[in-house]
Amino acid sequence: xxxxxxxxxxxxxxxxxxxxxxxxxxxxxxxxxxxxxxxxxxxxxxxxxxxxxxxxxxxxxxxxxxxxxxxxxxxxxxxxxxxxxxxxxxxxxxxxxxxxxxxxxxxxxxxxxxxxxxxxxxxxxxxxxxxxxxxxxxxxxxxxxxxxxxxxxxxxxxxxxxxxxxxxxxxxxxxxxxxxxxxxxxxxxxxxxxxxxxxxxxxxxxxxxxxxxxxxxxxxxxxxxxxxxxxxxxxxxxxxxxxxxxxxxxxxxxxxxxxxxxxxxxxxxxxxxxxxxxxxxxxxxxxxxxxxxxxxxxxxxxxxxxxxxxxxxxxxxxxxxxxxxxxxxxxxxxxxxxxxxxxxxxxxxxxxxxxxxxxxxxxxxxxxxxxxxxxxxxxxxxxxxxxxxxxxxxxxxxxxxxxxxxxxxxxxxxxxxxxxxxxxxxxxxxxxxxxx
Amino acid sequence: xxxxxxxxxxxxxxxxxxxxxxxxxxxxxxxxxxxxxxxxxxxxxxxxxxxxxxxxxxxxxxxxxxxxxxxxxxxxxxxxxxxxxxxxxxxxxxxxxxxxxxxxxxxxxxxxxxxxxxxxxxxxxxxxxxxxxxxxxxxxxxxxxxxxxxxxxxxxxxxxxxxxxxxxxxxxxxxxxxxxxxxxxxxxxxxxxxxxxxxxxxxxxxxxxxxxxxxxxxxxxxxxxxxxxxxxxxxxxxxxxxxxxxxxxxxxxxxxxxxxxxxxxxx
Numbered sequence: 267x268x269x270x271x272x273x274x275x276x277x278x279x280x281x282x283x284x285x286x287x288x289x290x291x292x293x294x295x296x297x298x299x300x301x302x303x304x305x306x307x308x309x310x311x312x313x314x315x316x317x318x319x320x321x322x323x324x325x326x327x328x329x330x331x332x333x334x335x336x337x338x339x340x341x342x343x344x345x346x347x348x349x350x351x352x353x354x355x356x357x358x359x360x361x362x363x364x365x366x367x368x369x370x371x372x373x374x375x376x377x378x379x380x381x382x383x384x385x386x387x388x389x390x391x392x393x394x395x396x397x398x399x400x401x402x403x404x405x406x407x408x409x410x411x412x413x414x415x416x417x418x419x420x421x422x423x424x425x426x427x428x429x430x431x432x433x434x435x436x437x438x439x440x441x442x443x444x445x446x447x448x449x450x451x452x453x454x455x456x457x458x459x460x461x462x463x464x465x466x467x468x469x470x471x472x473x474x475x476x477x478x479x480x481x482x483x484x485x486x487x488x489x490x491x492x493x494x495x496x497x498x499x500x501x502x503x504x505x506x507x508x509x510x511x512x513x514x515x516x517x518x519x520x521x522x523x524x525x526x527x528x529x530x531x532x533x534x535x536x537x538x539x540x541x542x543x544x545x546x547x548x549x550x551x552x553x554x555x556x557x558x559x560x561x562x563x564x565x566x567x568x569x570x571x572x573x574x575x576x577x578x579x580x581x582x583x584x585x586x587x588x589x590x591x592x593x594x595x596x597x598x599x600x601x602x603x604x605x606x607x608x609x610x611x612x613x614x615x616x617x618x619x620x621x622x623x624x625x626x627x628x629x630x631x632x633x634x635x636x637x638x639x640x641x642x643x644x645x646x647x648x649x650x651x652x653x654x655x656x657x658x659x660x661x662x663x664x665x666x667x668x669x670x671x672x673x674x675x676x677x678x679x680x681x682x683x684x685x686x687x688x689x690x691x692x693x694x695x696x697x698x699x700x701x702x
Numbered sequence: 703x704x705x706x707x708x709x710x711x712x713x714x715x716x717x718x719x720x721x722x723x724x725x726x727x728x729x730x731x732x733x734x735x736x737x738x739x740x741x742x743x744x745x746x747x748x749x750x751x752x753x754x755x756x757x758x759x760x761x762x763x764x765x766x767x768x769x770x771x772x773x774x775x776x777x778x779x780x781x782x783x784x785x786x787x788x789x790x791x792x793x794x795x796x797x798x799x800x801x802x803x804x805x806x807x808x809x810x811x812x813x814x815x816x817x818x819x820x821x822x823x824x825x826x827x828x829x830x831x832x833x834x835x836x837x838x839x840x841x842x843x844x845x846x847x848x849x850x851x852x853x854x855x856x857x858x859x860x861x862x863x864x865x866x867x868x869x870x871x872x873x874x875x876x877x878x879x880x881x882x883x884x885x886x887x888x889x890x891x892x893x894x895x896x897x898x899x900x901x902x903x904x905x906x907x908x909x910x911x912x913x914x915x916x917x918x919x920x921x922x923x924x925x926x927x928x929x930x931x932x933x934x935x936x937x938x939x940x941x942x943x944x945x946x947x948x949x950x951x952x953x954x955x956x957x958x959x960x961x962x963x964x965x966x967x968x969x
Contacts, residue, residue, distance in 0.1 A: 383842065387783075387797070436751060444936065488940065
């Protein structure tokens with residue numbers, strides 16, 4: 267057995283899957299992430315297990331879906347009996363497991379699972395120290411054991427606070443004087459305000475949406491500067507030839523698409539994420555994989571694969587991306603993925619190579635053809651010859667998926683949210699499971 | 703006199719002057735300034751935007767009255783963290799700070815935040831603000847966390863090297879360390895023409911910046927109103943930054959979004 271590589275897992279928070287200049291986005295420049303993309307393979311059909319911070323991150327570190335690990339939303343704890351990657355790799359290998367930055371897995375003491383070298387804060391305050399903590403680790407690590415270094419950057423999540431305002435319009439008042447610098451609205455922008463985050467956006471004019479996009483891209487660039495610093499430090503260090511780097515985001519951001527900001531829904535802007543893997547000489551550089559569907563808990567299986575550590579218990583869904591990354595022919599890759607969101611109400615997304623169906627807990631269903639309609643502007647449920655058949659196929663996928671998961675029966679609320687909400691969530695799932 | 707003692711005494715003196723109503727900067731009923739600029743229904747320089755991330759702090763803030771940043775200086779800024787907004791005012795707390803010393807062409811900074819202390823020594827050109835060579839030392843409380851980087855800029859490329867790595871970045875504009883902007887702003891030269899530059903923030907390159915003069919701002923502070931010049935920096939990888947500067951060349955307030963700076967001491 268070969269010596270396992272060092273693993274550097276770099277994650278950012280709330281990054282739209284196309285907010286990268288390497289992918290042709292003209293409204294920002296991300297030289298750091300672009301270097302990662304140039305050195306590695308981009309998996310462009312990657313998704314969050316659940317597009318909210320806490321559940322998505324819990325899936326990364328447990329290999330389980332949100333309905334299994336208990337973190338059904340921000341505010342819910344990881345179930346006690348489920349191990350996390352730091353514990354598991356620490357127990358089953360010689361890896362030095364190190365963590366800097368955002369964790370956001372409630373109910374699990376980070377410092378007991380990893381060697382914690384830096385805490386977290388909002389990105390503008392904390393991301394530079396996170397990069398420096400990791401760089402300090404790289405500079406000083408003298409051990410002969412491999413390391414598993416995690417860097418949890420917070421930005422562009424600061425977009426949630428970007429007004430910096432005290433009840434007024436904040437620096438959004440600059441929008442009019444900067445109009446020629448603001449990006450245009452997405453083509454699928456709708457001038458209605460969705461229910462979610464309505465308080466924040468309900469009075470926005472078009473120019474305020476555009477200013478939101480402008481500042482959002484600046485937050486991404488801010489994260490990029492620190493991601494790039496850390497990445498270059500790793501790839502110019504003595505560890506470069508035996509290190510795999512994984513870069514991703516926990517979920518996306520509305521960024522004006524469909525008139526959305528933030529996250530917590532199954533449209534592409536929130537659900538889909540960037541994912542890049544780099545390993546010198548083993549993972550092809552500059553390659554883009556648009557075909558294989560990957561989802562957050564696959565990273566758990568991937569990291570365990572690299573660490574040569576057995577799977578954690580009951581990881582029935584997760585698949586290692588390593589063979590795909592290394593260019594191996596993989597004949598039995600999954601045909602579809604299932605993601606979920608529970609944001610006071612339930613939604614489940616099923617995506618295959620071409621179509622996506624979103625099932626809402628109120629019975630509403632939307633079907634989109636992502637090849638013909640990547641901006642999800644035409645609900646095919648309005649076209650009886652396509653929508654119902656896609657929905658039926660995806661319902662069958664969903665049923666198969668539900669047969670593989672083991673629902674976490676107890677919602678352990680860390681703060682703020684009512685246990686009743688978790689029961690609603692369980693009911694939503696049980697209803698789906700019992701549906702014929 | 704030890705610097706700490708000096709700052710303490712300066713603070714007492716300012717407090718006494720303030721109590722006696724002798725602070726020229728403070729004008730409780732200042733006249734409207736003709737250079738204020740209206741955009742739409744908002745005056746972006748006098749309405750909250752330039753100061754909004756720190757509005758909760760301003761009624762406790764007394765502008766420094768001594769010293770200037772036009773010559774050698776030592777300044778201390780508190781890092782004010784924007785947390786939220788309540789009752790029409792920003793709330794937050796102090797999450798660190800920075801000491802900045804500028805003498806001739808040498809800038810030294812010591813910044814503390816999130817358990818991280820960063821010391822930088824930058825040699826450059828004070829008048830231009832350009833950074834030519836620098837050293838950065840980063841430390842955390844924990845063991846084995848320290849690293850040192852040596853940096854240089856040759857007019858086209860910046861290079862940063864530690865014992866373990868070397869990084870190079872192309873630059874398009876003069877490379878100016880963010881705290882070397884202070885004397886440049888204090889000099890008033892940017893009132894004549896906007897400054898285009900690439901910014902060095904510790905050893906991180908923040909490219910394609912523009913800093914321009916925007917007019918005057920009436921800032922409500924403890925005991926009255928301070929009339930301050932407002933400069934606005936925009937560019938890649940930052941949120942719009944306002945620098946609020948008094949007529950004697952003291953950069954009193956710097957606001958971005960989450961991270962904001964308030965001048966505590968100047969000598």
